Amino acid sequence: xxxxxxxxLLTAAVSLSAGLVAVPGAAYxxxxxxxxxxxxxxxxxxxxxxxxxxxxxxxxxxxxxxxxQLAGSSLFVVDPAGGVAFERFISGGHMTAEYAVGGKGLYxxxxxxxxxSAVKMMRRPAVKFVFTANKALKLDAYxxxxxxxxxTVLTEDTDHAGTKTxxxxxxxxxxxxxxxxxxTIHVNPAGLLTSAKATGDGLAITLDYNYGPQHVTVPAAPVxxxxxxxxxxxxxxxxxxxxxQVARQGAADTRKAAHGRKVxxxxxxxxxxxxxxxxxxxxxxxxxxxxxxxxxxxVYATNPWTxxxxxxxxxxxxxxxxxxxxx
Numbered sequence: 001x002x003x004x005x006x007x008x009l010l011t012a013a014v015s016l017s018a019g020l021v022a023v024p025g026a027a028y029x030x031x032x033x034x035x036x037x038x039x040x041x042x043x044x045x046x047x048x049x050x051x052x053x054x055x056x057x058x059x060x061x062x063x064x065x066x067x068x069q070l071a072g073s074s075l076f077v078v079d080p081a082g083g084v085a086f087e088r089f090i091s092g093g094h095m096t097a098e099y100a101v102g103g104k105g106l107y108x109x110x111x112x113x114x115x116x117s118a119v120k121m122m123r124r125p126a127v128k129f130v131f132t133a134n135k136a137l138k139l140d141a142y143x144x145x146x147x148x149x150x151x152t153v154l155t156e157d158t159d160h161a162g163t164k165t166x167x168x169x170x171x172x173x174x175x176x177x178x179x180x181x182x183x184t185i186h187v188n189p190a191g192l193l194t195s196a197k198a199t200g201d202g203l204a205i206t207l208d209y210n211y212g213p214q215h216v217t218v219p220a221a222p223v224x225x226x227x228x229x230x231x232x233x234x235x236x237x238x239x240x241x242x243x244x245q246v247a248r249q250g251a252a253d254t255r256k257a258a259h260g261r262k263v264x265x266x267x268x269x270x271x272x273x274x275x276x277x278x279x280x281x282x283x284x285x286x287x288x289x290x291x292x293x294x295x296x297x298x299v300y301a302t303n304p305w306t307x308x309x310x311x312x313x314x315x316x317x318x319x320x321x322x323x324x325x326x327x
Contacts, residue, residue, distance in 0.1 A: 033165045041176055042159035049154035051191040052209075056150055059214035064148075066091070068203040078143055079216040085143050086216045099129075099218045100146070102139035106132050107219050110230075118233035119225060122305050129219040132227040150193045150209055154185070228284075235285040236303050240310045242279070244325075246288055247299045247312035250275045251321040254314075263316040269297045272314060296321070 036044065057080065064074040072091030079085065083102040088095065088109075097109035107129040110116055119127040143149055162176025170189035177183065181200030188194045196207045225233075235242070250272035254263055257271055269292060276288045276299060291298045293313060300311035311326040 038159045038161045045154045045158045049151040052150035052193045055211040065206045079214040084216040100142045105134040122233045127225045128223045130230045232285045235283045243310040246279045265316045268316045
């Protein structure tokens with residue numbers, strides 16, 4: 001399916017997978033139009049892809065505009081010398097952004113409320129990006145997957161019959177229909193993809209490409225947090241509810257294990273510790289702890305930033321387990 005076709009238009013907006021601007025609208029003094037078969041169209045655009053990919057080797061950038069049922073804009077920049085790619089999408093006041101560093105990992109913009117609340121709680125309100133290490137990340141593969149790279153746009157689902165219009169300045173427009181979308185690809189006199197446009201189903205996407213060395217600077221340490229540290233902070237946002245939940249779960253599981261008989265203190269402690277261990281494993285944060293009491297076990301957690309503690313005591317009482325929140 002073409003990166004410029006529907007539903008790829010919507011996909012581009014959501015996944016930041018394209019670049020953009022408008023297809024030239026200037027009138028030309030003399031145009032020569034030729035009908036192309038699907039095979040001829042694919043072959044012609046493959047040749048343009050070869051030339052454009054070579055031009056993109058030192059670096060390139062793409063901008064995208066989305067209009068119609070959805071509105072937005074994005075930017076994609078590739079800096080091969082620095083081993084970095086950057087993409088950003090803005091729509092309806094919401095922004096997503098990401099830096100990919102070959103052999104290192106990803107810097108992702110903290111756009112979700114939970115992450116923003118977490119770094120504020122952690123007394124690091126200046127943090128804007130989370131870094132996830134990934135030494136296996138290959139920049140070429142990332143760019144091919146995440147963006148409408150020139151070579152991809154020109155070869156992905158372009159085997160459709162259409163027209164090639166050559167203008168008097170030797171530039172050309174290739175037009176065809178794919179998946180119900182009308183596609184126009186503009187190639188400059190040097191044979192490079194410079195812009196493209198697709199419209200269909202109430203959506204329009206435009207792209208514009210520029211070739212040459214780029215310089216992308218990744219976020220600095222003061223505005224970055226590691227993925228594990230952020231995960232820990234987000235977990236502590238819900239600490240009171242989490243401790244309450246595991247205490248109740250432990251009590252219920254202990255009663256179930258007793259099969260209607262008297263609850264033994266040792267059994268209560270064993271079951272609750274098992275549930276707490278499973279919870280911490282699912283959170284990937286050793287947040288909740290247990291401590292034996294004379295008649296049962298205490299379940300608690302302390303927020304390392306606010307120093308607030310949430311605690312419940314579970315007491316074996318006949319065939320029941322009494323759960324009490326500690327003040």
